[in-house]
Each structure stands twice: as C-alpha cells, then as structure tokens.
Amino acid sequence: QVQLVESGGGLVQAGGSLRLSCAASGRTFNTYAMGWSRQAPGKEREFVAAMSSGGALISYTDSVKGRFTISRDDSKNTVYLQMNILKPEDTAVYYCAAAQFVQIIKDGVPDYWGQGTQVTISS
Numbered sequence: 718q719v720q721l722v723e724s725g726g727g728l729v730q731a732g733g734s735l736r737l738s739c740a741a742s743g744r745t746f747n748t749y750a751m752g753w754s755r756q757a758p759g760k761e762r763e764f765v766a767a768m769s770s771g772g773a774l775i776s777y778t779d780s781v782k783g784r785f786t787i788s789r790d791d792s793k794n795t796v797y798l799q800m801n802i803l804k805p806e807d808t809a810v811y812y813c814a815a816a817q818f819v820q821i822i823k824d825g826v827p828d829y830w831g832q833g834t835q836v837t838i839s840s
Contacts, residue, residue: 719743719829721813726834731805733838737798739813739831746815747771751789751796752822755809755836762812766798767822774819780806805840 725737737753752767766777766787775787786799796813813831814822821827 719746719749719815721815721829721831723811723813723831723834726811726836728837728839729803731803731838731840733803734799734801735803735836737800737811737813737834737836739796739798741794741796741813741815743794746794747791749815749828750774750817750819750822751787752814752816752819752827753787753796753798753811754814754822754825755807755811756833757806757809760809762825764823764825765811767814767819768796769819776819776823800836803836803838805838807836808838809836810834811836 720742753765756762784802789796810833812833814827815829816827
C-alpha cells in the first residue's frame, strides 16, 4: 500500500511559479513511476507529467512543455512538479499518482492517487 500526500499548492499571479511536492509512504517508492494530473472545475481530470522509476522516461502534456518540470528524490520518497510561467488555465486541483508504468498514469488509471492540492492562478 502506498499513500501519497501533496503539498505546495496556493494562489499566485500569472507568470509566477510554484513547486508541488508529493511525499509517498512505503519502502517501494523507487519501483513506481510517479506523476501528476490535474482537474479544473467542470472538466475531466487530465494528465500533466510523469516520470518512470529510475527517471529514464519523462512525459509531459503539450500545454506544459517548457514550463513544468517533474523530478523525484528517491531518498526522500518524494516527487516534485516545478511549475513556471503559470497561466490562469493552469488553475486546477493537482493530484499525485503512482503506477508501475508512465503510460498507466497517462491513461488516468494509476494504482494510487493523492488527495490533491489546489493551484489557483490569477490573471
């Protein structure tokens, strides 16, 4: 069993930055692909970014490429999402996800979800 706890959300102005963190429980963190998805009001949850176990494979949705960076620190059981040049359309609840493979996170069916953290970007 893996528990995921996100932090780092908040309210920032457009053009600003935030760094989200997701702390995972369990001794097998390094065996999981980790990622982030988001859900805006009235919309379906959508994939944002994911990184494979070991970090060899990284994937981003097109709308965040060049602005967001996913990273992980296996010694701290933590995955991060650095978000720069934030836009109002980035406003959403951001969810951390864990799965065996990056594709499973991209498909929206990971083994584990966090509870979410709210990110609000003002124009």
